[in-house]
Amino acid sequence: MPSRTTLHAWLMLTPALVLLIGFTHYPAVATLWHSFFTTPRANRPARYIGVENYTALADDPVFWQALWNNLIYAGATIPLSIGLALAMAVWVNGKLQGRTALRIAYFTPTVLPMIAVANLWLFFYTPDYGLLDQITRALFGWGPTNWIGQQETALGAMIVIAVWKEAGFFMIFYLAALQAIPPNLYEAAAIEGASRARVFLRVTLPLLGPTTLFIAVNAVINGFRLVDHIIVMTRGGPDNATALLLTMIYDLGFRFWDTATAAALTVVLLVILAATAALQFAFAAKRVHYR
Template sequence: MKPARTTLHAWLMLTPAMLLLVGFTHYPAIATLWHSLFTTPRATRPARFIGAENYLALADDPVFWQALWNNLVYAGATIPLSIGLALAMAMWVNGRLAGRTALRIAYFTPTVLPMIAVANLWLFFYTPDYGLLDQLTATLFGWGPTNWIGQQETALGAMIAVAVWKEAGFFMIFYLAALQAVPPNLYEAAAIEGASRLRVFLRVTLPLLGPTTLFIAVNAVINGFRLVDHIIVMTRGGPDNATALLLTHIYELGFRFWDTAAASALTMILLAMLALAAAAQFAFAARRVHYR
């Protein structure tokens, strides 16, 4: 009876988490898939089953392809930049330097700020002529006023800078905790062998940070397709869809044009992309991860 009681106790402990997971993750995903196979219901017209027509309509939508390309560029830039910057900041504040506590707080502060507040702060930075960025470029390089978020050439890059500034401090905390867990005797042995700092980093530090890097990379990929609050506040996907991402396009379809069926189809495409990306990371990156 004791094993049965232990099993029952384990299931009772898991039940609340499982109910939340099913209610807020699995059921909405299945319901979204179901709705994507129907037309959008109207006041005088109920939903009608149309199969994959919503997906075929998205394939003919140029805004969808523009948003997909923008999102790939956005994710391809924010993921390595935020991870690399986080690792550099963690290595810096993990060393013996004066005021490192204040520096850690400064690096982490953007993480605790709401994204809406961050967007409004960066709106001031990007204001033509009077903004902080224009003041710096005019002083250092003599450039004239630049509409950073109002022209297609710079708008997406400006959104990428905001996302990296927001994310890097969050990832830094995980790297800092992992660095502090590295046994000091490994560094002592490397010093006795006369290894250079670069070799110690490549052969000791980086392999031991593998599990943390994998965890951060999965979250960075998700955030690369999820963090769009600042885009909705600052550009609303403009100018001329230059900053439109998949999630902003879903928002436009579902809440501006009230085409919930098309929004559901695009949501399923986004979920499938994220699932494939996560599976690829665990399939290939996990082989290089060294667990202690």
């Protein structure tokens, strides 16, 4: 017979467990299960086909293009957004005039809906009349550039938007961590005559380890999840230049109604994310200083 304390604890946990199982664990298991079947139709029920959906993905050049694009997209957005967030946090943590307004300005992109962000950047990227073309014409004399309409620049344009959207969010975590560092550590470093660069590398950066690990895990997830602006602006084009795994899942599941292949691709994406997170905790956690 469970004790009253144990029963009370389970009663408190039950609402969260129901939501976690119903909206996280069950959908993941169901997706894995459906990936081994064909897509059901009105007059044709789903049929077990084993790993054929996975072999079809392996033979699909669009899948490999989307995977390669996603690796470039994540490989660029993760370090850029983290580095920019850290630089902004250090900047607004100092004693400067108007730092509250500066913090708000840095954080503002985070609270904007991604659909609104996409439409805003559509104006920036408009050939000839857009803000970016106006700047490049004034500074370098460049002609009109279709930033999101040509393969050479489309993915880079999407990366810029993602970094702009994410950096302010990560900055808040870094700013909170910086303000939690005891001032006496900096006083001791000053007495020892350490330079500002050495203090940052030997004191600040190690103490930001837990925050950096947390931000890195979230940045990896966002590197594969943050695709709303791509769906709005390019739909994976031109010629799959901005197609990512999640945009491909969206197309397969909701445009072509091939839910079985979409489920298989979702499982592949989950495996990639789980393996990346496991590697981060296995290697980065050893360098994290909690005290």
